[in-house]
Amino acid sequence: MERNVTSPEAGIRTSSEMVRSLVYTSVATRPFSDAELDALLEQARSRNAALQVTGMLSYRNGSFVQFLEGSEEHLAELMTDISADSRHTDVRVLIDEPIAERQFSSWTMGYQRMRTSGKPVPIGFRDTFTDLEQGADDATTARAARELALWFKVRSTS
Numbered sequence: 001m002e003r004n005v006t007s008p009e010a011g012i013r014t015s016s017e018m019v020r021s022l023v024y025t026s027v028a029t030r031p032f033s034d035a036e037l038d039a040l041l042e043q044a045r046s047r048n049a050a051l052q053v054t055g056m057l058s059y060r061n062g063s064f065v066q067f068l069e070g071s072e073e074h075l076a077e078l079m080t081d082i083s084a085d086s087r088h089t090d091v092r093v094l095i096d097e098p099i100a101e102r103q104f105s106s107w108t109m110g111y112q113r114m115r116t117s118g119k120p121v122p123i124g125f126r127d128t129f130t131d132l133e134q135g136a137d138d139a140t141t142a143r144a145a146r147e148l149a150l151w152f153k154v155r156s157t158s
């Protein structure tokens with residue numbers, strides 16, 4: 001059964017069938033200012049709306065983690081362009097799998113500014129963002145991606 005949802009943000013019609021989820025990390029070639037990140041988000045949201053792609057973007061200390069959801073064809077097109085973008089390097093796909101339902105159906109590109117405190121972390125502290133940056137084993141990567149997605153969703157509604 002196909003279920004269609006209209007996104008309140010961009011009027012995207014999404015289908016729960018034949019949708020893929022892709023998560024990648026990359027390293028910025030130079031630090032991004034808030035204004036540059038805003039411009040990048042505007043560009044991504046416009047393109048994603050045209051391609052019926054949803055997702056979220058995180059940026060911290062020169063590293064990106066991006067979740068994308070859409071058709072296999074549109075995600076392949078985006079990843080070709082993302083991989084060729086000179087603003088970042090070391091693009092690594094961590095997860096690429098079919099999904100039954102979008103996690104980010106309301107966002108052409110959700111974004112939450114992430115800052116580090118600069119204070120030492122407690123012994124034994126595990127940082128989800130770092131787990132994704134380092135691309136540990138598949139189970140750790142999948143867990144970290146789920147945790148970051150949940151954190152983002154909770155923060156965006158509070």
